[in-house]
Amino acid sequence: MSSGYKSWILLTGFILFYVAYLLFGAFVFSTIERPVEDKLKRDIQVLKEEFLNQSCVNATSLENFLEKVLQANKYGVSILPNSSASSNWDLASSLFFANTLVTTVGYGHTTPLSDTGKAFSIFYALLGVPFTMLVLTACVQRLMHLVTYGPISMCRQKIGMDPLAATAVHFAILLLVVVLGFFVVPAVVFSYIEDTWSFLDAIYFCFITLCTIGLGDYVPGEKPGQNFRSLYKISVMVYLFVGLMMMYLVLRAFHRMADLHGLTSFFQLPHCDEDIEEDKEPIIEAGPEDQHEAEASAKPLDPASHTSYNTINR
Amino acid sequence: MSSGYKSWILLTGFILFYVAYLLFGAFVFSTIERPVEDKLKRDIQVLKEEFLNQSCVNATSLENFLEKVLQANKYGVSILPNSSASSNWDLASSLFFANTLVTTVGYGHTTPLSDTGKAFSIFYALLGVPFTMLVLTACVQRLMHLVTYGPISMCRQKIGMDPLAATAVHFAILLLVVVLGFFVVPAVVFSYIEDTWSFLDAIYFCFITLCTIGLGDYVPGEKPGQNFRSLYKISVMVYLFVGLMMMYLVLRAFHRMADLHGLTSFFQLPHCDEDIEEDKEPIIEAGPEDQHEAEASAKPLDPASHTSYNTINR
Numbered sequence: 078m079s080s081g082y083k084s085w086i087l088l089t090g091f092i093l094f095y096v097a098y099l100l101f102g103a104f105v106f107s108t109i110e111r112p113v114e115d116k117l118k119r120d121i122q123v124l125k126e127e128f129l130n131q132s133c134v135n136a137t138s139l140e141n142f143l144e145k146v147l148q149a150n151k152y153g154v155s156i157l158p159n160s161s162a163s164s165n166w167d168l169a170s171s172l173f174f175a176n177t178l179v180t181t182v183g184y185g186h187t188t189p190l191s192d193t194g195k196a197f198s199i200f201y202a203l204l205g206v207p208f209t210m211l212v213l214t215a216c217v218q219r220l221m222h223l224v225t226y227g228p229i230s231m232c233r234q235k236i237g238m239d240p241l242a243a244t245a246v247h248f249a250i251l252l253l254v255v256v257l258g259f260f261v262v263p264a265v266v267f268s269y270i271e272d273t274w275s276f277l278d279a280i281y282f283c284f285i286t287l288c289t290i291g292l293g294d295y296v297p298g299e300k301p302g303q304n305f306r307s308l309y310k311i312s313v314m315v316y317l318f319v320g321l322m323m324m325y326l327v328l329r330a331f332h333r334m335a336d337l338h339g340l341t342s343f344f345q346l347p348h349c350d351e352d353i354e355e356d357k358e359p360i361i362e363a364g365p366e367d368q369h370e371a372e373a374s375a376k377p378l379d380p381a382s383h384t385s386y387n388t389i390n391r
Numbered sequence: 392m393s394s395g396y397k398s399w400i401l402l403t404g405f406i407l408f409y410v411a412y413l414l415f416g417a418f419v420f421s422t423i424e425r426p427v428e429d430k431l432k433r434d435i436q437v438l439k440e441e442f443l444n445q446s447c448v449n450a451t452s453l454e455n456f457l458e459k460v461l462q463a464n465k466y467g468v469s470i471l472p473n474s475s476a477s478s479n480w481d482l483a484s485s486l487f488f489a490n491t492l493v494t495t496v497g498y499g500h501t502t503p504l505s506d507t508g509k510a511f512s513i514f515y516a517l518l519g520v521p522f523t524m525l526v527l528t529a530c531v532q533r534l535m536h537l538v539t540y541g542p543i544s545m546c547r548q549k550i551g552m553d554p555l556a557a558t559a560v561h562f563a564i565l566l567l568v569v570v571l572g573f574f575v576v577p578a579v580v581f582s583y584i585e586d587t588w589s590f591l592d593a594i595y596f597c598f599i600t601l602c603t604i605g606l607g608d609y610v611p612g613e614k615p616g617q618n619f620r621s622l623y624k625i626s627v628m629v630y631l632f633v634g635l636m637m638m639y640l641v642l643r644a645f646h647r648m649a650d651l652h653g654l655t656s657f658f659q660l661p662h663c664d665e666d667i668e669e670d671k672e673p674i675i676e677a678g679p680e681d682q683h684e685a686e687a688s689a690k691p692l693d694p695a696s697h698t699s700y701n702t703i704n705r
Contacts, residue, residue, distance in 0.1 A: 085533075088529055088530075088533065091525075091526060091529065092526060092530075095522060095523070095526045098518075098519065098522060099486060099489050099490055099493070100486065102485070102486075102489035102492070102493075102515050102519065103482055103483075103485040103486035103488075103489050104482070104485070105511055105515075106480060106485040106488055106489060106503070106508065106511070107480050107481065107482050107484075107485040109503070109505055109507050109508045109511060110479075110480040110485070110503060110504055110505065110508050111478065111480040111481075113504040113505045113508070114466075114467075114468060114478060114479060114480050114504060115478075117463055117466060117468045117504065118468055120463070121459070121460065121463045121468060121470050122470075124456065124459055124460075124470075125470055128452075128456045131452070132446060132447060132448040132452075133446060133447045133448075134446040134447075134448060138442075138445070138446075140471060140472065142438065142442045143460065143470055143471060144471060145435070145438055146435065146438075146457065146460070146461075147460075147461075147464055147469065147470075147471070149431055149434070149435045150461055150464060151608065152428075152431060152608075153428075154428060154431045154432055154435060155461065156435050156436075156438075156439055156457055156461075157454060157457060157458060157461070158454065164425065164428060164429075165424075165428060166420060166421050166424040166425040166428050167421065167425075168417055168418070168421050169417075170421075171416070171417040171418070171420040171421040171424070172413060172414065172416075172417035174417075174420055175413050175416035175417050175420060176413055177604075178416070178604060179413070179416075181495070181602055181603045181604045182604075183497070183599065183603075183604035183605050183606045183607075184499065184606075185498065185499050185605070185606035185607035185608060188606050188607075188608035189420070189423070189424060189608075190424055190427040190428060190431065191423055191424065191427045192589075192591055193423050194420065194423045194424050194427070195591060195592070195595045196591065196595075197419060197420070197423060198595065198599070199594070199595060199598045199599075201416050201419075202598070202599075202602055202604060203598075204412075205412065205416065206602055206604075208409065208412060209409070211405075212405060212406060212409045215402055215405065216402075216406075219399075219402065275506075277506055277509060277510065278509070280513070281509040281510075281512065281513060284513045284516070284517075285497065285512070285513075285516075288495055288516055288520055289495045289497075289603065290491075290492060290495045290496075290497035290516060290520075290605075291497050291499070291604075291605065292497045292498075292499035292502050292607075293497075293499035293502075293606075293607065294465065294466075294499060294502035294503075
């Protein structure tokens, strides 16, 4: 059997396994959430009946009223008196929205109401998403010196550590620092500031945000009468940006470590020889910035050039 | 001034420009959306007063009732009678939710209600997001032959086109096909199926989805009494997956074209020499799959090896 043919069969198997993974997820979510949803549905129906019994409102006029209430709520406009004070479109909130748009997090707790707003969102994200990737990549590139090459090189020179051990220890420490500094500590802070958030809620928020999934069921600074709302929103923006940078940094450090420890082949898909020649550059939604890395990488490396991560570990 | 110093100044300028871009976006969004929001707020208050006047309900009991209604609505449970028939957590909807989670789109139109569901979401996405990137990358790698290398090579051999012209014409055609096939045509279909969606709404949905922003203000198949709901949800999943693949394909074709036309340097950030040596691999949230591309790219290319995209265009 040719390697090309074998590679197609393996890819098919891989896709089938992916479909199975999705189905497994669907099954678990359905099993866990269906009963909770059913209970909530019953509760809300009982609530509605009680409300209708206690008042002289007829069902149809209540439903017409509620339909409009829910419609307005979809656009982030609440009928409740305590939430009408703050706007979703003041400058700080708009900045927060713009930031979640270009980082592809997209909570959707507030969404453009007007057609002009929707059209502007498209054009704004069209430029903003690659621009954000560009800025993030450039920052991560600089941080790699400080956070990865520096410490590893120091470990090797000062303590005389083995290169493989040095990268593994470095990665473990980096991961611990990021998990503590960008998940656990922020979660403690969020669960303290946001009255209704448990610690799990806060960890779930941090994870869903830094993976850019952004479900939007938990959004900081949305409770009525939030103190220092604008400052808080901007702090969350900074957390989001620095957090995304750290996620890329960890991913990059993982790539290097996996490469050095020969784990890469474990994750690799089989591929035809042509692919090796042809697939010269990174793909995934990076900005055009990645391009220069690909170019740089196409150059044969000169091990004698100077002390770099690659030459250190030879 | 050393090149390293200059590069830091340029990076700072770049970041300042990014902050300005965010502020500009915030200003525009605030200007466009604030008046629309204010009008909606006034309308909803008038509606509430009218409802209170016409009925014998007092304001406090109505507000208590509405608070619970809005809380349930946040979890995707509507009080309206026509929406209670379909569940958000049947198998097809759960599959759709799992899919939006692992592709990082995350509409958030339905979100886990229970703590178990939230904890499972974290673990599911932790494995699922890299897995999805891996599958997408592997598929795009195969598609590149069919969609990029093949047609370009044919253009050159059959029509005797100049390599630069061939890649430019190829990219223009690919972009047109993707815009038509994955934005315009799906938008026509969505605006036909979804009664309340205008064509702009549908285009906005396609764009927000395929950028993985996923605001969730427009989600297909959510209207009460949707025909063939499960089939429709699964079709949207397929659209999402294939659409993401096409987005990566276009990005990759753009990288190649920009590289060949010397546009890459235009997008490049200045960087220190060390970076070139050290930044050997792609970063941005790709799966470990990207690693082998980086490895492949670290090899000096042999122009005589065989007919590849790179050798063709020399």
